[in-house]
Amino acid sequence: MESKTVVNLLAALAQDTRLAIFRLLVVQGPAGMTVGKIGEMLAVAPATLSFHLKELNRAGLIQARQEGRFIHYAANFDTMNDLLRFMTENCCTAASCATEQENSCCG
Amino acid sequence: MESKTVVNLLAALAQDTRLAIFRLLVVQGPAGMTVGKIGEMLAVAPATLSFHLKELNRAGLIQARQEGRFIHYAANFDTMNDLLRFMTENCCTAASCATEQENSCCG
DNA sequence: ACAATACTTCCACTAACATAGAATCATGGA
DNA sequence: TCCATGATTCTATGTTAGTGGAAGTATTGT
Numbered sequence: 386m387e388s389k390t391v392v393n394l395l396a397a398l399a400q401d402t403r404l405a406i407f408r409l410l411v412v413q414g415p416a417g418m419t420v421g422k423i424g425e426m427l428a429v430a431p432a433t434l435s436f437h438l439k440e441l442n443r444a445g446l447i448q449a450r451q452e453g454r455f456i457h458y459a460a461n462f463d464t465m466n467d468l469l470r471f472m473t474e475n476c477c478t479a480a481s482c483a484t485e486q487e488n489s490c491c492g
Numbered sequence: 493m494e495s496k497t498v499v500n501l502l503a504a505l506a507q508d509t510r511l512a513i514f515r516l517l518v519v520q521g522p523a524g525m526t527v528g529k530i531g532e533m534l535a536v537a538p539a540t541l542s543f544h545l546k547e548l549n550r551a552g553l554i555q556a557r558q559e560g561r562f563i564h565y566a567a568n569f570d571t572m573n574d575l576l577r578f579m580t581e582n583c584c585t586a587a588s589c590a591t592e593q594e595n596s597c598c599g
Numbered sequence: 600a601c602a603a604t605a606c607t608t609c610c611a612c613t614a615a616c617a618t619a620g621a622a623t624c625a626t627g628g629a
Numbered sequence: 630t631c632c633a634t635g636a637t638t639c640t641a642t643g644t645t646a647g648t649g650g651a652a653g654t655a656t657t658g659t
Contacts (some may be wrong), residue, residue: 388511395506398583399499400617411583420636432619435637440616454626454635465584469576476505476518477572507647527606539649542607547646561605561656 386471394468397444402429403437410447410460417450417459493578501575504551509536510544517554517567524557524566 398404405427410417418426424434438458441447445464450457505511512534517525525533531541545565548554552571557564 388508392506392508392511395502395511399502399506401495401499402617404495404499404502408582411585421634430619431636432621432638433617436617436619439637451626456636460583462584465579469579469584472572472576472579475515476567477569477576478518509647528604537649538606539608539651540647543647543649546607558656563606 386467391468391471393444394446394464397441397446400437400440402427402433403441406434406437406458407441407446407460410458411462411465413459415459417457419455419457421455423458493574498575498578500551501553501571504548504553507544507547509534509540510548513541513544513565514548514553514567517565518569518572520566522566524564526562526564528562530565 398407406423409423409426420431420434420438423429423438424431427434429437438447438449442449442458446461447458448461450459505514513530516530516533527538527541527545530536530545531538534541536544545554545556549556549565553568554565555568557566
């Protein structure tokens with residue numbers, strides 16, 4: 386995973402509303418949640434919500450699935466897993482920090 | 493770990509120069525590295541470097557140690573560990589993602 | 600005390616981000 | 630076809646972040 390990609394992923398999550406959206410979608414699992422429902426749960430205006438969903442989608446952290454006139458967004462666990470692996474390997478590996486290296490959350 | 497803290501930590505790392513600084517310091521271990529040396533390695537102007545070091549320090553990701561007229565900055569592994577734990581527990585926990593939950597990089 | 604070195608703060612500028620009302624697009628039902 | 634609904638895009642506005650030259654602070658050696 387490239388350093389530039391990592392920065393984009395971190396930037397995507399480094400915002401209150403977006404982190405909240407992502408955490409919400411993680412709980413929902415692959416089924417995801419409609420834009421309207423997300424907006425309702427988090428009390429975010431449609432335009433603002435759309436903006437943040439676009440950001441998360443662009444980063445690859447969530448993915449859209451159209452169903453009729455509803456759009457379901459779901460967390461992309463693979464991307465999150467890659468990010469966590471990078472962070473663990475590159476940001477937490479030193480003499481003082483080499484006890485347990487084997488991490489992995491989603492296989 | 494609070495959600496607001498997490499956003500601050502992610503924001504601190506979501507920048508090319510800062511991620512590079514942190515990764516560099518992680519490799520150096522507790523001994524850390526002087527500001528001058530960091531600037532030399534990454535080719536960053538003094539004022540810019542100082543700005544980013546301040547940001548990382550404010551987030552709690554690095555810590556300063558004065559030695560004579562040199563200031564050594566070292567990665568704060570505890571903070572990084574807490575962040576990784578939060579991310580694993582809150583951003584990667586769903587039906588489709590509950591295989592191995594036990595992660596931890598620095599004890 | 601003076602000069603040199605190591606960093607930081609100040610400042611001004613530019614670019615990027617966040618927000619939301621209004622307009623628009625797309626889908627499904629009457 | 631027309632309308633209602635779900636979601637996005639357009640547009641405007643305010644805020645925050647990143648950059649680096651110049652000036653300031655702190656420490657060491659002479």
